[in-house]
Amino acid sequence: MIRLVLAAFMLFAALPARADVDIQEITTPGGIDAWLVEDHSIPFVALELRFRGGTSLDAPGKRGAVNLMTGLLEEGAGDLDARAFSRAADSLAASFSYDAGPDSLSVSARFLTENRDDSMALLKDSLVEPRFDEEAIERVRAQILSIIQSDQKDPEQIARARFDSLVYGDHPYGSDENGTLESVGALTREDIIAAHQATLARDRLYVSAVGDIDSEELASLLDTLLSDLPETGAPLPDDASLNLPGGIKVVDYATPQSIAIFAQPGLEREDPDFFPAFVLNHILGGGGFESRLMTEVREKRGLTYGVYSYLADRDDAQVWMGSVASANDRVAQAVEVIQAEWQRLREEGVTQEELDDAKTYLTGAYPLRFDGNGTIANIAVGMQMDGLGTEYIANRNDKVNAVTLEDVNRVAREWLDPEALTFVVTGQPEGLTDTLN
Template sequence: MIRLCLAALGALAFLAAAPAPARAAAEVQEVVSPGGIRAWLVREPALPMVAFEIIFEGGALRDPDELPGAANFLAAMLSEGAGDLDAAAFARKAETLALRAGFSAGRDSFTVSARMLTENLDESVNLLRLALTEPRFDPDAVERVRAGILSGLRSARTDPDSLAAMAWSAAMFPGDPYGRPVEGDEAAVARIGPEDLRAARRRALNRSRLAVGVVGDIDAQTLGPLLDRLLGALPDDPWTPPPPARPARQRGTTVVPLDTPQSRAVLGHEGLLRSDPDFIPAYVMNHILGGGGFSSRLMREVREKRGLTYGVYSYLAPYRRAGLIMAGLASDNARMAEALEVIRAEWARMAREGATAEELEAAKRYLTGAYPLRFDTNAKIAGQLAGLMREGFDPGYLRRRNALIEAVTLDDIRRVAARLLHPERLRTVVVGRPEGLPPGPPIPGFTDAER
């Protein structure tokens, strides 16, 4: 019965008329709890539920150099028992309350996502608080989670997609936290114990840099004290992120050998931070270049005209300490070298010529039209609120965003493309047995033996 109720609730949440961006912006309330915790709230009483998105700054960036993967391990452990509830009892309690809670570690953040029924709000908050403040880290649960993480790491060593991403990061950011997988490595994961997880909790769940989005059947007067109950007991230790990451100067292509009929390539170079005034024009430009699916130049030139791949893409990756522009594709071993040359040529053509009026109009139409889809559930709205709050925006950005897209001109595209796109700076990693590509420069700290 509980599972059926959850499924029905999820369907109703999807079908309900959630606030559109402009309406959401008008309805955002900035709530400050009695204890000083800030949150953005959109009250939506149409459904008897509340969605929370809580983003803590740091994530894997705060892992000790000797224990990469600690934050990721912690995320997997927070639903494995807390207080006087072991893993099985915690799961039963969450199911009884219809509480959905998830925890995840990213390169720069640690995220808690939760959905709960209004009628069970107090009990659900208490259970979530218990997970955040009193996780058990029982030995059997630690070993079970460790086994799952290690299995995933071993699988990644033979998966071309995972291997290419790991190798590219290691090549671009040697010796930096950005250069290592969020999941860590097998040696470090094998060493992580309960005390390490307790230390990881104190680092990861630090509310000194916190963003909270809340959407649903709750008012500001109720939310304020509830935030203190949920988060007030967490550490509030001042923390300053490390300085900007310094990408490696060495560029070019490196081949990581792997016996597979298709090669997988990841390529990219420095991009823009989210706070850069040119980010929106760059976002539109990238949609035209490779972010727009079948309408993008890369898809048209690499797939449709030459049949070199099933799919090719580009995207902006604005991390906190470095902005990147990335691309990727899979292609037959015999044709990967040609596919990479076409991508570099399109990179250069966009930098040289910019976009056409037709391309710009189509990009604007898609990007403004698709924006409301980010707001079609309470959980998505909460995620948008927390994400914008974390980036330092005000709630009015929700209303202004489409106007910023519409204001981008052809001159903006040309200027930003010339500033951003530099094919000679591309760092490329290919996993497979591509024909016609020499091995290239080695990747520090990433050898065949380690794989």
């Protein structure tokens, strides 16, 4: 019954859609900075923790250690083994999730006000005293090895792996964060402990909370929850050196449909041209069925079910990239159309109507993102990691609306680079020549 109560609260908390979010910035007595959005309408709190670095902090020769370690955080802590930890969380109607990506390790907690202290004691054990029992290690290791084996047969995953290796080289971005069959198979418990100490440290921590809690309560909660974590972790990696020479890399794989991933250099979130580029990308390939790429590749020629582009701003690299899938005998034409549209948009720019439609969509859709405590907490912690101020939510649509036709078309001329547009195509594409051997 108590799990049904939490589910009802979480559903209830997801109903309102609003962008008038009042964010408080707090610093705890222990020196932890956090953002808080108070909402006392229901007795429920969403807490988000982010540790910068993520799987990029794998030690040399230990690829996959951070990912494996993260998967073990809920597999027993303190005096509780994996089953006892799960039962304890269920009994409190608390929900914890842990995930590792290339730039961060994330911890999400959802709990009822009445069970706050006990829920946070359980979460603290998972962060500070994970057991890393051998039985759990082998169980989670087997799950990850199964994922790696599956990815080795997935054309899209093969394309992404070859793209990452080509573009990012020896940087951690250039290899699979899951690791390889060999590297994961060789990881020891000591490697997992080292990954925990390298990653979950206070010098790379970002925190947001939304719900039924005030600033004093949150400050006390955070100091209790996080004060025993190491003060510093492993050094963060350097920026990646991008290899985007332009041209096509063909990866032979027996499949009736080819997967193409393409990219050129991108721009940082802090760049003054970011918002014009953001609007431009919506017109190019980010706007679904209304985008230029979808119109030209799918609607006019029927070469694919979907094609898209996006600005990828990682901590250590920025690329402007996209993807398309097409039958082997048609993918060459799809690539040609994408290349031509990249060139045409650079040379001719966009129309005022396209710009107005893009701005209307982007500003209208934005408030709909704020559809619950958990979502708001996730957005808020992401804003912190991106270096955005608490006023960003209120000002974001103004920044979109401020983009002019001159801005967008100047950015198209200066940033779109057809010569650097690099394709990695996995399949058996007809009529495509590998120019990057």
